[in-house]
Each structure stands twice: as C-alpha cells, then as structure tokens.
Amino acid sequence: MKKSYLPLANLLLSMIILACPVFAGVLTVNDSSAGIVCNQTLSLKEAAQFAWDGSAMRNLTDGEKNQISGVTWVALPPDLNCAGAIWRAAVNGGVGKFATDFIFFTNGVNQINDYVLLGRDDRINGLKPNGSKVILDGTGVGNIDGITFMSFDDLIQNTTSSQVAHLIIRNFQRSGISAGYARGSVFEGLEIYGNGSHGIVLLGTAEANPRTVRIGGTQIDQRNLIYGNGLNGISIIASPSTDRALPQNIGILNNYIGTSNGTTDNGNSGNGIYLENTFGVVIGDAAGATRNIISGNNNDGIKIEGSQAYANEVFGNFIGTDSTGGGALGNSASGIALLSAAGSAVDFVSKTPNLIGKPGLGNIISSNNYGIFIADNNTSKNWIQSNLIGTNVGGNSDLGNTLDGILVGGGTSDNRIGGTGTGEGNLIAFNRRGIFADGGERNAFRRNRLFSNDELGIDLAPVGVTANDAGDGDTGPNGLLNYPVITYVNAQNSFVGIEGTFSSSPNQTYTIEFFGNTAIDPTGSGEGRNFLGQTVITTNGVGNANFNVEFAANISNTGTWVTATATDSNNNTSEFSQGRNICSLVRLTPAALLATASGGASSFTVNQSVGCGGYTPVSNSAWVTVTGSAGGTVSFTFAANSGAQRNGTISVNFNNGQFFTFVNFNITQLATGGCAYNMSPTNANIGSAGGPGSFSLSTTAGCTWTAVSNASWLIVTGGSSGTGSGTVSYSVQANTGPARSATITAGGQTFTIDQASGCTYSLNPSSQNLTGSGGNGTFNLTTSNSSCSWTATSNESWINITGGGIGNGNGTVSYTVATNSTGSARTGTITVSGQTFTVNQFGSALKAPFDFDGDGKTDVSIFRPNLGQWWYMRSVDGGNRAFTFGESTDKLAPVDFTGDGKTDIAFWRPSTGEWYVLRSEDSTFYAFPFGAMGDVPVPADYDGDGKGDAAVFRPSTAIWYIARSSGGITIQNFGASTDIPVHGDFDGDAKSDLAIFRPSDGSWWIQRSSNGSTFATIFGTSTDKRVPGDYTGDGKTDLAFWRPSTGQWFILRSEDLSYYSVPFGISSDIPVAGDYDGDGRWDVSVFRPTNNTWYLNRSTSGVATVTFGAAGDKPVPSAWIP
Known part of the structure; x- marks a missing residue:
C-alpha cells in the first residue's frame, strides 16, 4: 500500500485535528432507500459518505442539508440535476475524516436494503426515538459486507475508531461487519444474524492490527446477539509479524454468541469466536461483572490458533450452557480449542500465556463435544485454571461434555491445567474422561478436582490405566510417568496419614499430590475430588523413594478413598494412582x-x-x-x-x-532351649546401578548365625556372623547385563536380591523426517553388553519393521513408512528396549501435479494448440505419449478425475461450458456440461475423496461452482470480479481450498476447507506469475510467485509464514513448477520457448535440462497460470 510522507508542520497539524475534533456533524437519516439519490431526504448511504468526507460529497439539496447539523455550509449555484438551493460543506467544516460524525435515524426508517462504507471515527446508532432498532438487510445487495470500515491512504490510515450500535444486521452474503482498521472502535447493542460469513470480523493488515476495541459492554443494552451466521460469530485475525509491540486490548463481553436469547440454539455455522495470532484479547469481563454466553455454535465455542496467539484471556463465560448456567446448549465441537501452535513456544520466556480462567473468574465449559481441546505441534504455554468443566454453575449437576473434559493432543507442551496457587485448580466432572493426553510433554495437571467422570480422571495414552514399569523407561504422553503406590491410609476426623512408595528415574525430585474421594473408577484407579496436600520426594540411586506424610484434613474431604499423582521437575504429571480405601488397610x-x-x-x-x-x-x-x-x-x-x-x-x-x-x-x-530366627525383610529389588542395603535377623540371646552370599556380585559388608539379634549389611555391584538374582542365607533364613537389567541401549539417529510420500530408513542400536537382548516394535500400523526386529548386542533396524493419506502431519515411533525412534511424516503428500503415468512425479508435457495435441514424456521410463484431444480455444484442465493416481488429459470448452475427460485407465473419454461462457475452470479435489472435481469460478459474480465427485454441487461466494482464482490445499486437509489472488493490492485470500476460516496476506504484485505449490513437503500448498523481470521465485512457507527466494529463469521463460523428482516437494522450474528446453531445479537431484516441444506449444504445467 502506498504511504504518504508529510512535512513536520503538516504532521503536527494532522495530529492536532486527530486529537481535537472541534466540529462534529450529526446526520439524521429519514429515508429507507438504498444508494445515493439527489432528493430532499437523507439515506444511510448518503449520510455515511457525507460523514466519511463531506468536502468531497456531491452538492446537497435543502432537504438533505436540513438533516445534518453541526456543519459549516457554503452556498453554491443551483445544480441542474436537482431543484432548489445547493449546498456543500466547507473544508473541515465539521464532517469528514478529521471529525467524529454521528448518524441517527428517524422513527420512519425501519429497514434499509443496502450496505455501508463507514468512515474514520464515524458512529452509527440505530436506536430510534421510539426505542426500536433499524434493520440493515443484505437481501439482494450482492456479494459484500453489511458495514465495512474504510481505510485511507494517508497518515492516519491505521487509527479508525468508528462505532456501530443498536442495529439489526442480517442476510448479507459476506460478513455483517468487516473492519480492517479498527482502533478504539465499539460494537454494542447489535443483533447480527443470517449473514453468509462472519457476524463481525476484525482484520489485521500490513500496517496495523485492530486495537482497543470493545464488542459488547457491561450493560444489558450493550449486549450483542450474534447468531446464525455462515462462518464465525466473531473473527479476529492479527498480523503475525507487524504492529505487535503492545497488547491489542480488545474486549468481548456480555454477548450472546450462537443463541438469540440465551436459551435457543441458533448457532453460527463456524466457531462462536475465532482468534488467529491475536495477543491481548479478553473474552469475558476481567472485573467479573458480566459474561458472554457462547453456546450452540456448529464448531468450537472459542477457537484460538496461530504461533503468535498469546496473552489472550477467557474469563467468566458460559460456554456450552444457557444463560442460567444450568441448561445444556452445547457447541458441536469443543468449548474451547487451542490449536496450531497457540501459545508462545517460539518465545517462551517473554510471551505471556493464554489464560483460560483464573481464580475467581473461571468459565463454565459444559455440554460440548470436548470441553477444552489442545492440539498440534508447539501449542504451548496455555494455562487452564479455575473452570467448571462438565457441570452446571453450582459445580454439582451433570452437564458433562460428551467426550473428554480436556484433551491434550500430540505435539503440545508446557501447558498448565490447574496450578498450585489458591483456587487455581479446575473442577472437571461428568465427562467421558477428565483429562486425556494422547501426546505431548511437560503438561502439568495440578490440584484439579476430578470426579464422576465415566472413565479415568487422568488418562495418558494408550486408553486405560498404564501400568507402572520398572525404571520408568517407557515413553508416551508426559513420559508416561509412573504414578505413586499408596500402601497405608489412616484417616481420622481432623487429619489423614498416608504412606507409600514411588519408583521412577534415579536421583530426581518429584512432587506427590494426594486427593480424597467418595468413589473410584471400576479399574480401581481413582480420581481426585478433594486436594489433601503434597510432599516432595527425591528418589535414590535406583529410582525408589518412600513417603510417609500427615495432613490436616476433615474426614468429609478425605472421603473413603485416597489417591495420588506424581509430577516431575519438568512438569510432567502422571495418571492417578490406584485408589486406597481408608477402611481396607489396618x-x-x-x-x-x-x-x-x-x-x-x-x-x-x-x-x-x-x-x-x-x-x-x-x-x-x-x-x-x-x-x-x-x-x-x-x-x-x-x-x-x-x-x-x-x-x-x-x-x-x-x-x-x-x-x-x-x-x-x-x-x-520358642522351644525350650531352642533357637528360632526371623528375617525382615526377606527380599529387595535393586536397580542396575547397584548399591548398599541391609536386613535384620531376630533371635534369642545366645543363638549364633553366619551370613553367606551365593554370588560374587552380592557382597556381605557387615554382620557376616553374630550371636543373638543383629543386622546384616550388603553391597550389590553394578549390573551391565541382563537382570539377575542372588541370595544371602543366615540362621536358616533366605534373603533374596533381584537386580534390574543393566543393559543400556542407544539409537543413532533417534529420529527421521519423511515427506507424505513415505519411504524407508535405518537406525543403529548400540548396547552395553553383547548379551543384552532387544526387540524392535513399531507403535503405528503405517511403520513396518523390515529388518533387525530382534537381536542381542549391537544391531541395525530397518523400516518402511507408508504414504500419508490422512490429510495431516503425523508422528509415530519404534520402541527398542525402552528407547524411542521417532518418525515425523508430513501431511498427505500432495499428489504430484501433471503426473500422467502415476509414478508420483510431474511429467514434462505440452499442448500443441494448432493440432489439438497433447504430448508428455513419461518420467517412469522416458517414453513419449501423444493424443489428439481438444482445440486451440479450449482451456486445459488436467487433474486426476478418476482417482487412479494418474492425471487425466482434460479440457473445458468455454463456448459450450462442456468438460471433456480422457480417462488414463483406458483412453476412453466422457463429457458433461458445467459452467458458462466467461467462467474460469478451476478443477481440483475439493471434497477430499482422491478424485478431481469439475469446478469454475465466475468473475462476474465472484461465485465458485463445484461439482463434487462425491455427490452434489457446492455454490460459494468468495472473491471479487477482478480476482484471479488459484489452486491449492493450503491447510493440508487433503481438500483443495477456495483461494484467489487480488492483483489490485497483491493480496492472497484463502478460505480454509478444514475450518471455514479465511486467511489473507499480501505477497507479490499484479505482474508476477502465481505458482502456488508444496515446495517444503509438509503437505500444504505454499504461496509462491515467479517474477519475470528478475527471474526470482518467492515462496512463503506454510509452516511459519516466513519466505525465501530463489533465482531461476529469465524474463522470457514460462514457469512450470511441479514435483519432477517425486520427493513430495515441488521444484522451481521453467520452460524456455526460445529453445523448447525445460530447466528443472529438482530438490533432491539438482538441475536437469530436457528438450521437449516445439514453437507455439503450451507447457501443460503452466495450465493454471493466466
């Protein structure tokens, strides 16, 4: 966007005008008509345009002038097009971009079928004198938002503080309100429903993010009702890289989102509230006075995502219940979802966390599918505290979430659920499971109240109780940390004493938390209804520790069952222990x-x-x-x-x-004059590191004994003999081999030592990254002893062990990884004797485009217009194929329509709207009509069934028409008449997304098929050639363009939105990007018409040159480039 630079004097003048708007126009609309008409009444569009820039408005009639006050007027000669005197506002005469102008309505204005472009600092209040609200209705208005906040190409373009109040905004094809430069804006008393996209959308731009915005307010008449819209109720998208020095300070409070009255389900089709890369948005009232009701929405109640989404706060809301907090009104997916690296993994130290509740300001999150859903790699540093999850407002009635109260998914880390401060724990009850972690690490679950869940209170995958293991060497969510074992409970009226053991890594510190319960899970594992206290223990050299604690606790809190969890110094929390009934141990x-x-x-x-x-x-x-x-x-x-x-x-x-x-x-x-011996204890388990120990031998005075070991590695170090009672000390040497046992006998009694295996194992390498196309690999295993045995086990069906599955001593393990067709990146493991080899596989391998022989590689191919011929070179064997199919005026449309893994030769005929497809299976063809003259063909797999769908974009109406191969037709507005459609699966869900490039400002707009959200960014200019593709191999299409003037390729990585550039080609070349080496990554490549040569910059095997084609040929891989 162009920027203006003003002299200092002008800058100061502008600042004075901005800060002190001496004049303010009051414009009273008395005409329900749409548009701008030179008559004696004032319409809304006229008022908005006049308020936007009064000095630039056309001349006004007397009648229009009479509806405007607070304005300095200049009389002008009569206008031939209008009767009567004609007036114009003086420059800065009380209206325009430097003034705060107010727009009101007379009682006679009821419904206006029109859209509004609202200028800077201008304010619309639809509350009429009779107390009713004006309706702004988008029926028949076209593909546009109801109210759009205008931006200006001048010094103050990022300081819009326009306000909208007390309107009913409905039935617009796009959003009810769209604001790109909102600062200091207020949205209150609105009823927004039935719009095709969002209710309210605030968008960050390259210059500024929305700031200091209030949506709703503490008073009932400030409440917004936002329901029944086609996407999200409220959507706020911030720039991830610019204007992030201070928090956004956006407040959303006291609204009904997804329900029209607090009890009726009128859900928005997407999320209730969607936040992307926001920082400093408060949902709810930090003072605790008011709350939002976020219920009935067809996706998540609140969704927060993006690697730069941090410092957002969600306080005191009812999410999934009605306005009383006592009735179910659930959101279809999760109450709250934290996804796509939400938190601050990138800058963990300086970024503050996202807070979901805090003491005294918790949310009710009930009756949804999941209560809270935390997933995706690097979603971290989110704090979930003080919430009621699965209950009513009193915390005592069942409004359980259908699945888990909280799900912590793979790749997440450093999240805090509950806490050690007063009131930081959540109450999580009546759900399927309380907390389920199917991946991630360093996720702390502290002092929460968990009870009456159908299954486990805390479940670390796999599903069900994960048994403790010796040495705690297993891997999984939170390292599958062992849970404590309670051996004794003494519960009295005012205190409880608890004893037990814990086993994990040696010489480490752990916090053991204890809970009282009235019931346990049928498995015998407990939950944690009432926190009793905690103790800190340190394991010994073999990883064992004992605890013996006493806490002040009323018997009503202790209940009848006592359980415990363990949390290590890295904040990994275990499952609950087996419950110990207070009456079962005496x-x-x-x-x-x-x-x-x-x-x-x-x-x-x-x-x-x-x-x-x-x-x-x-x-x-x-x-x-x-x-x-x-x-x-x-x-x-x-x-x-x-x-x-x-x-x-x-x-x-x-x-x-x-x-x-x-x-x-x-x-x-004893017998008269006889000797008897008692040994205590009679056995011990010792870790592989060895160490000292002892046992006692009891007998009567005068009875003698001798202690004898039967193994050289078990040495009696004290009390080798004696008379009467005594103590035998011993030392166990370190074990570098398999597990072993030995005994010491004394007084006819036997003491048994079982020592753990001392075998150590290491893997090199310990992980491997693979593209979605799959592949194979190996890793080496090194052991401490040639007698140490091992078995390699794959933990995923898509990873197969092909060699070295079992052995002794050092070895090599071979494996293969299948193609990823899930639509998302995935992680799997191979376990070898407690060691983990990790396989990270990117999302579904985007099919290599223009792959006519089905070998996973793009084929060099051309269309010869003068003959209607297709020619391609099979990458599988270097052979050529040719077909005569089509005419010079046809539009190339080659995709895999039949789902056999091979691109089909195909074209769309503009003159008739007919599609013609030549099946790759048998070279027969079929045809069908879909589209009209003027459409742009955009075939792709929009429904994710592996088959290309016929589709067209109609610029005249900005409508996409998609004939889904799975059945049915999708008709969707997205874009504008001058936009250019682009191809790609930008969110990696195995479905092509609606996407356009806007040449006027170099912006890309993408509607993600995975969640319906819209992503926009500026990248490139109108003269660049758009070449989106998966250049990084992560299963997602990257934004990309080739600049003919410099021969530079620019690629915006889908992983982190950073970009890189590559010089390749000259100005007369044609870009022909594709995956020519089949490694799952697109290659920057060009076709040079001057010599009919292809230059392929393959990502794995370097540059190749191929001569293929003739003068006038069109390279098929450029089919989507205008």
Missing part, C-alpha cells in the same frame, strides 16, 4: 511377637481409620487366649511351651458393611 503395632518358651502376656494396638466400624480379635491357636480389646488395644496371654518351636495367630476381623478384611498378629514361640 495396621497392628507391633505386627508380631517372638515369645519365650515360658509363656506370658502381651498386647498390640489396632490402628484404623475413623468410621470404619469395630473389630473382633479371634485366636487361631489353643495356646493363645485373647483377654481384652478395649480402646484399640488387644490383650492376650500365651501358655508355656514344653515342645518344639510353634507358631500361632490372632486374627483381627473388620466389617464395616462395605469391606470385610482381617489382619493376623503372628506369634512365634
């Missing part, structure tokens, strides 16, 4: 007695949780007699022993109506 102190032969009396204490009922001690031995059980103490006597050593028990039986259990108190009585 401890006796002491647990056993070594009794003398002479007989006697003793006792033990029964420790049990409160409310678990009484107990009954029963002796199982005739020589043991229970004498009392009052106050939690069991007293007993044992008779003298005149024979051999003997064993007896007292069973303490418990039955509280839910659990029946018992605990035995063991009594070992």
Whole structure:
C-alpha cells in the first residue's frame, strides 16, 4: 500500500485535528432507500459518505442539508440535476475524516436494503426515538459486507475508531461487519444474524492490527446477539509479524454468541469466536461483572490458533450452557480449542500465556463435544485454571461434555491445567474422561478436582490405566510417568496419614499430590475430588523413594478413598494412582511377637481409620487366649511351651458393611532351649546401578548365625556372623547385563536380591523426517553388553519393521513408512528396549501435479494448440505419449478425475461450458456440461475423496461452482470480479481450498476447507506469475510467485509464514513448477520457448535440462497460470 510522507508542520497539524475534533456533524437519516439519490431526504448511504468526507460529497439539496447539523455550509449555484438551493460543506467544516460524525435515524426508517462504507471515527446508532432498532438487510445487495470500515491512504490510515450500535444486521452474503482498521472502535447493542460469513470480523493488515476495541459492554443494552451466521460469530485475525509491540486490548463481553436469547440454539455455522495470532484479547469481563454466553455454535465455542496467539484471556463465560448456567446448549465441537501452535513456544520466556480462567473468574465449559481441546505441534504455554468443566454453575449437576473434559493432543507442551496457587485448580466432572493426553510433554495437571467422570480422571495414552514399569523407561504422553503406590491410609476426623512408595528415574525430585474421594473408577484407579496436600520426594540411586506424610484434613474431604499423582521437575504429571480405601488397610503395632518358651502376656494396638466400624480379635491357636480389646488395644496371654518351636495367630476381623478384611498378629514361640530366627525383610529389588542395603535377623540371646552370599556380585559388608539379634549389611555391584538374582542365607533364613537389567541401549539417529510420500530408513542400536537382548516394535500400523526386529548386542533396524493419506502431519515411533525412534511424516503428500503415468512425479508435457495435441514424456521410463484431444480455444484442465493416481488429459470448452475427460485407465473419454461462457475452470479435489472435481469460478459474480465427485454441487461466494482464482490445499486437509489472488493490492485470500476460516496476506504484485505449490513437503500448498523481470521465485512457507527466494529463469521463460523428482516437494522450474528446453531445479537431484516441444506449444504445467 502506498504511504504518504508529510512535512513536520503538516504532521503536527494532522495530529492536532486527530486529537481535537472541534466540529462534529450529526446526520439524521429519514429515508429507507438504498444508494445515493439527489432528493430532499437523507439515506444511510448518503449520510455515511457525507460523514466519511463531506468536502468531497456531491452538492446537497435543502432537504438533505436540513438533516445534518453541526456543519459549516457554503452556498453554491443551483445544480441542474436537482431543484432548489445547493449546498456543500466547507473544508473541515465539521464532517469528514478529521471529525467524529454521528448518524441517527428517524422513527420512519425501519429497514434499509443496502450496505455501508463507514468512515474514520464515524458512529452509527440505530436506536430510534421510539426505542426500536433499524434493520440493515443484505437481501439482494450482492456479494459484500453489511458495514465495512474504510481505510485511507494517508497518515492516519491505521487509527479508525468508528462505532456501530443498536442495529439489526442480517442476510448479507459476506460478513455483517468487516473492519480492517479498527482502533478504539465499539460494537454494542447489535443483533447480527443470517449473514453468509462472519457476524463481525476484525482484520489485521500490513500496517496495523485492530486495537482497543470493545464488542459488547457491561450493560444489558450493550449486549450483542450474534447468531446464525455462515462462518464465525466473531473473527479476529492479527498480523503475525507487524504492529505487535503492545497488547491489542480488545474486549468481548456480555454477548450472546450462537443463541438469540440465551436459551435457543441458533448457532453460527463456524466457531462462536475465532482468534488467529491475536495477543491481548479478553473474552469475558476481567472485573467479573458480566459474561458472554457462547453456546450452540456448529464448531468450537472459542477457537484460538496461530504461533503468535498469546496473552489472550477467557474469563467468566458460559460456554456450552444457557444463560442460567444450568441448561445444556452445547457447541458441536469443543468449548474451547487451542490449536496450531497457540501459545508462545517460539518465545517462551517473554510471551505471556493464554489464560483460560483464573481464580475467581473461571468459565463454565459444559455440554460440548470436548470441553477444552489442545492440539498440534508447539501449542504451548496455555494455562487452564479455575473452570467448571462438565457441570452446571453450582459445580454439582451433570452437564458433562460428551467426550473428554480436556484433551491434550500430540505435539503440545508446557501447558498448565490447574496450578498450585489458591483456587487455581479446575473442577472437571461428568465427562467421558477428565483429562486425556494422547501426546505431548511437560503438561502439568495440578490440584484439579476430578470426579464422576465415566472413565479415568487422568488418562495418558494408550486408553486405560498404564501400568507402572520398572525404571520408568517407557515413553508416551508426559513420559508416561509412573504414578505413586499408596500402601497405608489412616484417616481420622481432623487429619489423614498416608504412606507409600514411588519408583521412577534415579536421583530426581518429584512432587506427590494426594486427593480424597467418595468413589473410584471400576479399574480401581481413582480420581481426585478433594486436594489433601503434597510432599516432595527425591528418589535414590535406583529410582525408589518412600513417603510417609500427615495432613490436616476433615474426614468429609478425605472421603473413603485416597489417591495420588506424581509430577516431575519438568512438569510432567502422571495418571492417578490406584485408589486406597481408608477402611481396607489396618495396621497392628507391633505386627508380631517372638515369645519365650515360658509363656506370658502381651498386647498390640489396632490402628484404623475413623468410621470404619469395630473389630473382633479371634485366636487361631489353643495356646493363645485373647483377654481384652478395649480402646484399640488387644490383650492376650500365651501358655508355656514344653515342645518344639510353634507358631500361632490372632486374627483381627473388620466389617464395616462395605469391606470385610482381617489382619493376623503372628506369634512365634520358642522351644525350650531352642533357637528360632526371623528375617525382615526377606527380599529387595535393586536397580542396575547397584548399591548398599541391609536386613535384620531376630533371635534369642545366645543363638549364633553366619551370613553367606551365593554370588560374587552380592557382597556381605557387615554382620557376616553374630550371636543373638543383629543386622546384616550388603553391597550389590553394578549390573551391565541382563537382570539377575542372588541370595544371602543366615540362621536358616533366605534373603533374596533381584537386580534390574543393566543393559543400556542407544539409537543413532533417534529420529527421521519423511515427506507424505513415505519411504524407508535405518537406525543403529548400540548396547552395553553383547548379551543384552532387544526387540524392535513399531507403535503405528503405517511403520513396518523390515529388518533387525530382534537381536542381542549391537544391531541395525530397518523400516518402511507408508504414504500419508490422512490429510495431516503425523508422528509415530519404534520402541527398542525402552528407547524411542521417532518418525515425523508430513501431511498427505500432495499428489504430484501433471503426473500422467502415476509414478508420483510431474511429467514434462505440452499442448500443441494448432493440432489439438497433447504430448508428455513419461518420467517412469522416458517414453513419449501423444493424443489428439481438444482445440486451440479450449482451456486445459488436467487433474486426476478418476482417482487412479494418474492425471487425466482434460479440457473445458468455454463456448459450450462442456468438460471433456480422457480417462488414463483406458483412453476412453466422457463429457458433461458445467459452467458458462466467461467462467474460469478451476478443477481440483475439493471434497477430499482422491478424485478431481469439475469446478469454475465466475468473475462476474465472484461465485465458485463445484461439482463434487462425491455427490452434489457446492455454490460459494468468495472473491471479487477482478480476482484471479488459484489452486491449492493450503491447510493440508487433503481438500483443495477456495483461494484467489487480488492483483489490485497483491493480496492472497484463502478460505480454509478444514475450518471455514479465511486467511489473507499480501505477497507479490499484479505482474508476477502465481505458482502456488508444496515446495517444503509438509503437505500444504505454499504461496509462491515467479517474477519475470528478475527471474526470482518467492515462496512463503506454510509452516511459519516466513519466505525465501530463489533465482531461476529469465524474463522470457514460462514457469512450470511441479514435483519432477517425486520427493513430495515441488521444484522451481521453467520452460524456455526460445529453445523448447525445460530447466528443472529438482530438490533432491539438482538441475536437469530436457528438450521437449516445439514453437507455439503450451507447457501443460503452466495450465493454471493466466
């Protein structure tokens, strides 16, 4: 866009006028007619144009002048076209781009069938004196927005602060309101419905992003009703690269979006609110006074996406419920979706997170398909806190989301769900699963209240409880961190004591959080209804740790089941532990007695949780007699022993109506003059690193013993012999081979050591990137010991092990990767003994264009107009084929219409609108009518079924007509009469998108088929040749053009919207881009008519030159280039 540079004096003058609009025009519309007519009444379009630039407006009549106040007038001679005196506003006479002008309406104006171009700082208020609202109706108006904010090619082009209030805006083919330069704008009291695109769309530009905008307000009469529109209710798209120094400060509050009255489902066909690369948009009221109702929409309630979408806030809204927060009114997809790298992975330190709720300002997110959906690579640093997910406004009634409360998808990282601060946890209940993570890492799930979900509270893929593994070497979401194991719970009225173990990586710190529950999952795994407390533990050299904690907790919070999670220092959180019922575990102190032969009396204490009922001690031995059980103490006597050593028990039986259990108190009585030995513990598990340990041996005084190891790697280091009770110490050497066992015997008792495998494994390389076309590869495996065995296992059906699937010692694993036909990039793994090899495959390989022999490579090919002949060189074998098919005036239209993987020779005949297709299978042809004279053929696979669809773009109406091969016809407005249609799957969903290039300003406009959103950017000029294609091999079409004047190719990467340029060709060449080497990446290439030579700059094998064609031939790969 052209920029103006003014002298300093003029700049200051402009700033003074901008800051201090001394004059302000008031324009009162009294005519419902459309357009501009020189009569005695004032129409809306006349008022808007006069307010836009009064000094440039045509002369006005007396009647029109009488509808305008606050204006300095200049009398002019009568105009021959109008009767009566004629007037014109003086320059800066109170109206125009330097003044704030107000447009009102008389009671007689009801409905206006017209669109409006609204000037800078001008304000429309449709509330009439009688309290009703003016209707702005787009029926019959054409392919245009209802109200468009105008921009100006001058110093103040990015400071529009126009306002629109109290109108009903409906039935426009495009958006209700479209604002490209909105700053300080207000949209309030509007009812916007039935429009073909968005309700309100705010667009960032190359110069500026929308800022300081308010949509709605704290008062009821400021509420907007935005429903039933063809795409999004509200769409805000910011530039990802310019004007990003300060937050946008856009507020969206107190609106009904997707419902006309807070109870009726009138959903927008797309998302309720769509944010792309925005920063500093607040949805809801940061003060907590008002909320949006975002419900009933046919996609997501709120969608936030883009690698530069950060610092957005969503506070206090009802998302998926009615206005009471008690009834279901769900959005069809997710309540909130965070996608496409939303967050701040690129600049993790300085960018603030997206906040979905915060203490005191949480959202209700219920009755949707998913509650919150977080997915895609690098979607990171999003904080989800203090929300009610799956419940009503009271948090106590079932309004569950159909699937998961929160889904954390593959590629996501560093997101925070809940938190450690007061009130930061979410309440997540009545969903399928509470939180499901099917990928990603460093996603923390802290202090949330999870209960009454159908399946697990926290589920790390694969679906279901993932069992703990020794050494915690498995991989997956959050590293599939092991969960704690609770071994004992003592719950009393005011406190709870919890003991247990945890096993993971050695010498690392972990936070264990504990929760009370009233029920658990049928699998035995718990949820986490009430947070009880936390402790921090550090594992030892073999990865083990114990915990023994006590927290102040009312028994009503502890409930009947206690669970725990673990979170490592990198913020990976585990699944919930198995639930431990407070009444299922009872401890006796002491647990056993070594009794003398002479007989006697003793006792033990029964420790049990409160409310678990009484107990009954029963002796199982005739020589043991229970004498009392009052106050939690069991007293007993044992008779003298005149024979051999003997064993007896007292069973303490418990039955509280839910659990029946018992605990035995063991009594070992010595023989007269004999020795008996008890060992505790009797076994130990030791990690591969080895280390020290000990066990105790109990006996009576005078009884001797010797400790003996049966393995050289298990060394007795202390207490190798003794008399009476003692302790045996030992040391286990490091293990570099497979798992092994050994024993120490002492006093006739056996202590067993099981040592983990010491085999270590490393992979080189550890990952591989492949195009959507698939391929094969290998990686090497190195082990610490030649006896270390391993098995390579593919975790995906599309990755196959072809060699080295099993072995011992070092080896090589070979694999193949299938073609990706899913439409999206995907990641898979091969696991080898706890090590992971990662395969990253780009999205669906965009079919190589103009591939007539089906080998996945573009073929050199020409159309000879004077003979109607097609010639192509088969890349598969170098042979030539030729067909006579068509005439010189036909439009080339070669795509794969039959879905056999080969491009079919085809053309469209403008004179008749007929399509002719020569089947690649058998060289027979078929024809059918579709289109009219003046149309532009744009065949492509729009429905994603692998077959090309006949399609035309009609410039006269900017309408696309698509005959879907899967059935039906799509008719869609997109573009303007002077636009040029372009081909491509720009969002990588295996469907071609509607897209145009606008020569007037060098802009590209794309309507993504994946979600209906529109993307626009400026890239190139009118004289450049458009050559969009997948040059980077990520499965998405990149914007690209070739500049004849310099021979430069410019390619805008779809991955990150950065661009690069390549010099290739001269001004007289014709660009013929395609994938000539079949590697899934398009190659910059040209055809030189002067010598009929093709120059192919292949991405994998360098430049090739091919002579093919004759003077006057048209290279087929240039078919889509005007």
